[in-house]
Amino acid sequence: MITAPASAAAARAAAATSAAVIGAGPAGLAVVARLLDTGAARITWIDPAFNGGRLARYPEVPSNTKVALFLQYAAVSPALTKAADAASTDPRATLAALEQGKGCALVHAQTLCADLASALATAFPDRVDVKRGWVSAVHAKPGAEFAVDVVDGVKDDFAPNGTVFATVAKGKSTTTTVHAARLFLCTGSEPTPTPAAPAPHTPFPQIQVLDLDTCLTPSALPAVLKPTDRVAVVGSSHSAVLVLKNLSEYFGAAAPAHVVNFSRHALKYAEYQPDGTIKYDNTGLKGVAADWARSVLEDTEVARKHGIERVTLPVGNEVSAYAAHLPGVTHIVYAIGYRARPLPPLVLDGKTVDAGKVSYDPASGALKVEGHGEVKGAHGFGIAFPERITDKWGNVEWSVGMWKFMRYIREVIA
Numbered sequence: 001m002i003t004a005p006a007s008a009a010a011a012r013a014a015a016a017t018s019a020a021v022i023g024a025g026p027a028g029l030a031v032v033a034r035l036l037d038t039g040a041a042r043i044t045w046i047d048p049a050f051n052g053g054r055l056a057r058y059p060e061v062p063s064n065t066k067v068a069l070f071l072q073y074a075a076v077s078p079a080l081t082k083a084a085d086a087a088s089t090d091p092r093a094t095l096a097a098l099e100q101g102k103g104c105a106l107v108h109a110q111t112l113c114a115d116l117a118s119a120l121a122t123a124f125p126d127r128v129d130v131k132r133g134w135v136s137a138v139h140a141k142p143g144a145e146f147a148v149d150v151v152d153g154v155k156d157d158f159a160p161n162g163t164v165f166a167t168v169a170k171g172k173s174t175t176t177t178v179h180a181a182r183l184f185l186c187t188g189s190e191p192t193p194t195p196a197a198p199a200p201h202t203p204f205p206q207i208q209v210l211d212l213d214t215c216l217t218p219s220a221l222p223a224v225l226k227p228t229d230r231v232a233v234v235g236s237s238h239s240a241v242l243v244l245k246n247l248s249e250y251f252g253a254a255a256p257a258h259v260v261n262f263s264r265h266a267l268k269y270a271e272y273q274p275d276g277t278i279k280y281d282n283t284g285l286k287g288v289a290a291d292w293a294r295s296v297l298e299d300t301e302v303a304r305k306h307g308i309e310r311v312t313l314p315v316g317n318e319v320s321a322y323a324a325h326l327p328g329v330t331h332i333v334y335a336i337g338y339r340a341r342p343l344p345p346l347v348l349d350g351k352t353v354d355a356g357k358v359s360y361d362p363a364s365g366a367l368k369v370e371g372h373g374e375v376k377g378a379h380g381f382g383i384a385f386p387e388r389i390t391d392k393w394g395n396v397e398w399s400v401g402m403w404k405f406m407r408y409i410r411e412v413i414a
């Protein structure tokens with residue numbers, strides 16, 4: 001066992017061949033699979049739920065990637081393939097039965113990740129140590145050894161600002177320390193809650209802010225909205241378009257419109273090229289969101305018939321547009337991007353590092369601390385630490401998605 005070592009020497013010996021992976025979303029799963037594929041002797045894998053990460057928040061969201069890519073994610077790793085083949089119920093079966101060239105509800109991607117995590121732990125019991133818990137601190141020690149404090153009995157409710165609600169089992173929790181030579185942070189992102197103060201809705205005390213994840217879940221809307229409500233949606237991204245679609249379908253075609261959409265930019269679509277490449281692969285609308293946006297949002301009159309009023313925010317005078325349209329609005333939802341969740345506090349040479357000083361190399365995932373340089377042996381992957389790519393048209397994008405995490409992780413973890 002890596003945990004609770006009998007002595008400092010035993011801890012060091014165990015740590016020398018080991019890795020600690022924090023997070024069991026698509027990125028954490030890809031890292032564990034890659035570590036197994038490259039011969040890691042011992043991996044401690046930490047997550048409160050092992051339920052597919054944040055995808056569990058989006059069961060009803062239509063994927064923006066094709067089903068085939070989710071299966072490709074699993075197929076490229078020999079460890080994942082071995083684990084899936086050995087599982088009593090094949091984690092890939094549901095996706096394999098779907099149309100491969102189309103998207104699907106994200107519940108299928110989430111179930112794939114959760115079931116593959118379980119299958120990996122079963123197939124590699126001597127090499128994967130699954131630890132349910134929340135990492136409360138990471139101590140980086142000289143000689144590239146990490147001591148990772150794990151609190152058990154903590155549930156991640158994916159609450160805003162990266163907070164977790166501590167639901168401590170049987171009234172008490174315990175903290176254990178995991179020692180490892182390599183550290184992988186795959187801790188995920190969360191919706192950016194509101195723009196920098198003052199938020200557009202601040203002058204309108206009647207307006208309640210709705211949670212973006214709730215608005216991405218059609219079945220959750222009746223619990224938070226009355227048919228007479230009027231909702232403002234800020235943004236024009238993939239998430240914003242899906243929220244507009246959900247709200248339009250919830251309220252139905254109504255006059256005056258129940259939904260007002262504020263956006264700074266025109267809608268941008270992924271452009272599929274004859275050679276198989278995709279322009280705006282990471283930033284353009286795809287799948288259901290793209291089809292719906294093209295047919296409903298591009299024409300003001302068609303949008304209005306779907307109960308949506310579209311407002312382009314004037315550069316330098318957004319306040320006037322909000323002032324004109326927010327009276328009468330009862331709720332607002334901000335779909336203005338995602339940001340990394342707070343990392344576990346990093347203690348370097350005995351001192352807790354200011355969170356703002358932690359960054360990473362977007363070509364390798366290597367963790368860096370301002371004034372210190374690279375933290376040897378530590379990496380970040382997934383949506384919180386995406387690869388930065390420049391496509392053949394010169395567009396610089398953050399490469400995000402299950403398959404892209406897997407491809408990149410396989411490139412950089414040797």
Ligand SMILES: Cc1cc2nc3c(=O)[nH]c(=O)nc-3n(C[C@H](O)[C@H](O)[C@H](O)COP(=O)(O)OP(=O)(O)OC[C@H]3O[C@@H](n4cnc5c(N)ncnc54)[C@H](O)[C@@H]3O)c2cc1C
Nearest residue numbers: 023025026027053054063064065135187188382383401402
């Ligand atoms: C609306 C939406 C739609 C998307 N659609 C697609 C799609 O169609 N196809 C696609 O490929 N990708 C899609 N993505 C992108 C991406 O695949 C997901 O965002 C994915 O969940 C990111 O994976 P991750 O592993 O980086 O982080 P997460 O899934 O967020 O996982 C992080 C995990 O780390 C755990 N964790 C965090 N901090 C700690 C800690 N201190 N201690 C222990 N555990 C911790 C969390 O509990 C969580 O389980 C979508 C994203 C969004 C937001």
